[in-house]
Structure formats: C-alpha cells, structure tokens
Amino acid sequence: MNVEGSKCLAKSTDLFFSIVIANYNYARFVRQAIESALTQDWSDTEIIVVDDGSTDHSAEVIRSFGDSITAIFKENGGQREANNVGFERSTGDVVIFLDADDILVPGALRSIASVWRPGLSKVQVLMERVNAQGLPIQNAIPKIRNVIPKIPPGLSSGAIRHWAYETSEYPTPPGSGNAYARHFLEKIFPLDSTYDSFTDSTCIAMAPYMGDVETIAAPLVLYRMHGANDSAMSASVSNFGREIARALKRHSAACKACAMTGQRSPPLSSLFAAPHLLQLRVASLRLTPQQHPLPGDSRARALRDAISIPFRKSFERPGFRCLIAGWSIATLLAPKAIASRLIRRRFI
Secondary structure (H helix, E strand, C coil), rough: CCCCCCHHCCCCCCCCCCEEEECCCCHHHHHHHHHHHHHHCCCEEEHHHHHHHHCCCHHHHCCCCCCHHEEECCCCCCCCHHHHHHHHHEEEEEEEECCCCCCCCCCHHHHHHHHHHEEEEEEEEEEECCCCCEECCCCCCCHHHCCCCCCCCCHHHHHHHHHCCCCHCCCCCCHHEEEEEEEHHHCCCCCCCCCCCCCHHHHHHHHHHHHHHEEEEEEEEEECCCCCCCHHHHHHHHHHHHHHHHHHHHHHHHHHHHHHHCCCCCHHHHHHHHHHHHHHHHHHHHCHHCCCCCCCCHHHHHHHHHHHHHHHCCCCCHHHHHHHHHHHHHHHHHCHHHHHHHHHHHCC
C-alpha cells in the first residue's frame, strides 16, 4: 500500500526520524525491515540496527547495508536492552522501534509527519497482518471498527487517556505501529529491569499520561505473523500468564507516568475492567491456574467480570463486548477439554 504524498503533505517538514531496529535471529526478515526504512520518501532519517547477539546469519545481512545504516552488535540481553542501546545512539525528533520482522509501508513517515504537532507523546497507526511471505491474512489492528464512536472523536487523546485510566486498555497497535516523540522517551529511557522486557509494553502504557496520542486510521505497517513471534499465544500455555504479568508491568509503568506528571494513578482494579485482558485471564485460569499471576483473581471473579462487561462503559461496541462475555462465560464453565478447544480457536 502506498500513501499518496499529495494527500498527506507534511506540516512539520523539519522533523528528523530515527528508526531503531532491534534484531535477534531474524536473518530471514531483517533485510526487508531495513529496506522498508531506507526506501521511505523522507530524507531526514537515520536507521539504527542493533543486533542482540544473533546466532544465525543476521550479522552478514546487516553488514551488507554498509554505511547506509548504523549497525551495532552486542551480546544478547533482550529487546529492552537492545532498544536502550539504539535509543541512546539515536538523535531523531521522532523515534520508531521497528520490529525486525515488520515492514514500514512506503510513505509511512510522510503520513506521520503530516499529523505531527507539539504536545504529542506518540502517533499510532494501523498495522496490516501478513504471513511470513508478506501476504495479508487478517484484519488490521487495532480493530477500530469496534470503537464506539468511530474516530474521530472516539480515539481522541482525551478518550484514549480516559480508557487507559478506566480499563488499562485503549485501541493501540503493538511496537512497530507507534512513532514516539523524543521528548517523551527521554523522560523514561533507559528502561531498567523494573519495566517489562518488551519496550512497546512500557511506552504504550505511559504515553497517554505524558502527552497526546494521535491516531492515523490507515495501515502504514505490515505486522508479520509467522509462528515465532514473541506475541504468539499458541506457542505455549504459559504465555497467557506471561501476558497477564506484562499487564501488571504496564499498570506499574502507568502509575510511574502519573507520579512523574502529578496525576492520580489508575487503580489496580482497572485491570479487572479490561475486556481483552479478561480473555487472557480466562485462558490462564483454565490452563495454568497454579501459575496465574493476577492478585485477587479467580474463576468466580472472572465470571462476574464476564457477566458485567456488556453493561460497563467501554471504547468497544456493545455487540463486541457481548461476544467477549459469551466466550468467557462458556470457557469458564465448560469442562477443561472443551475449554481448551475454545481457547485454541480464540487465540490461534
């Protein structure tokens, strides 16, 4: 998909973009990620590739780009540390942490620049799901068709801040779909071990409390689904508990952002009002109850939350919330074998 320049002329023509690509053993994908950054029609751009101790032939692929990129090779330390290193070397006004298996659509930077303004913490865009070969497989994320009302003003900065506070969730893409203001990132980087190991988790949680969030309702990033994604829920039953633990980390990060800006911190109870997290809670409670990491949670608590979700205020449409409630109730009450099948159908 190409973004027509005539429709999105930049308002801030002096913006400098930093694209930071943290790579670990994605030799088969990282070339396309780098090329997608290099071919953007925006001259004021730097591309920093941090290889986090890959053991495949990633280094060979990265070095093949020569001086057109800044290449950094380090011992394996995880995505958070790799992005800390990449951000430290960056100088851009706007920073995109592009996952090594994702692709920027042509014209993405120009489109982001066209809506950039002072006071933003980030601009978020839609991401089109594609398979390992780059072919479309599912709808774009976040699913803004479920937002009530449709944007604008359903995803105004004020609405996003409100939903983040009330439910710990708001319609947002994962990592590559976010372009962050440097002045926001400078307040929180480098990220230490008290934060989640995935950079996007922290930045997404803190952004609404530390500036405005602007949404571009167009797929400007290709989000590659290939089975080896860190976000692949089907890889292990323990991943459901892991995602809930990440939600707890995001809540902690949101509280830190509020402390930094003098705002009231969101209560821990907001996690129990989150429609998407409810589905992960249900899966964790049914598949790995002994490892369930959310304090005060239980199947009975999740059942009460499922029953109440259609009647709570939310950014998602009532019909979609009813679908979540129906699946959650059925999965909580069904025999474990049937519950396992329902979970597989939902998350594969």
